[in-house]
Amino acid sequence: MKKYIAECIGTCVLVVLGCGTAMLVGCDAANGSGYLLTALAFGLTIVGMAYCVGNISGCHINPAVSLGVFMSGGIDTGDLVGYVISQCVGALVGSGILALIFGTGGVTDQTGGFGSNGLAGVGGSAIAGLIVEIVLTFIFVLTILGVTSKKAGHGSFGGLVIGLTLTLVHILGIGLTGTSVNPARSFGPAVVAAIAGNTAPLAALWVFIVGPLVGAALAAVVYKYLEN
Numbered sequence: 001m002k003k004y005i006a007e008c009i010g011t012c013v014l015v016v017l018g019c020g021t022a023m024l025v026g027c028d029a030a031n032g033s034g035y036l037l038t039a040l041a042f043g044l045t046i047v048g049m050a051y052c053v054g055n056i057s058g059c060h061i062n063p064a065v066s067l068g069v070f071m072s073g074g075i076d077t078g079d080l081v082g083y084v085i086s087q088c089v090g091a092l093v094g095s096g097i098l099a100l101i102f103g104t105g106g107v108t109d110q111t112g113g114f115g116s117n118g119l120a121g122v123g124g125s126a127i128a129g130l131i132v133e134i135v136l137t138f139i140f141v142l143t144i145l146g147v148t149s150k151k152a153g154h155g156s157f158g159g160l161v162i163g164l165t166l167t168l169v170h171i172l173g174i175g176l177t178g179t180s181v182n183p184a185r186s187f188g189p190a191v192v193a194a195i196a197g198n199t200a201p202l203a204a205l206w207v208f209i210v211g212p213l214v215g216a217a218l219a220a221v222v223y224k225y226l227e228n
Contacts, residue, residue, distance in 0.1 A: 011184050027174050038174060045163075046059070140215075143161065
């Protein structure tokens with residue numbers, strides 16, 4: 001149970017700090033600093049959480065990562081289900097915290113949807129959005145599998161490498177899809193935005209669930225082939 005609580009807390013923190021930063025600084029093309037601040041917020045949160053709860057749960061805080069680890073034999077079916085549920089609950093709690101902060105504090109949500117993902121940067125194309133999310137998640141999860149492999153020997157630097165990789169994929173992906181690579185991170189803000197009256201993020205939510213899961217599965221297959 002402790003590892004599930006750790007995953008819930010980690011995902012909650014990721015949404016609060018990552019999506020919260022996006023809400024505060026905005027991610028439009030005219031505001032390049034917003035891109036970098038948001039990318040750093042997500043990446044640095046992963047670094048912090050990796051050294052905080054990594055020794056408890058592995059710090060997946062992402063259903064796509066859990067799927068990749070599961071397919072690589074790192075966790076069993078029970079843990080996969082428990083992790084995904086915990087991550088989604090954490091994302092909802094994190095989004096709820098943001099709703100309290102931005103809803104009662106008079107702070108403007110620069111994203112218009114609690115930092116939820118969308119397809120505006122790819123011209124509304126679901127296919128383009130899927131490709132972006134598959135490719136970015138593939139890179140992210142492949143890195144995680146490589147860094148955490150027993151053959152890698154990266155030791156205590158693993159969390160830093162993973163966090164920097166997440167920052168990197170965000171730098172490209174923010175202007176395209178807002179960068180999900182994490183179904184839970186997309187699920188929580190979209191649901192809370194819908195509760196607040198903005199149902200638009202729900203329409204494209206499937207892209208940010210299917211894309212990352214496909215990318216993670218491909219990464220697991222490719223890495224298993226390369227490693228063996």
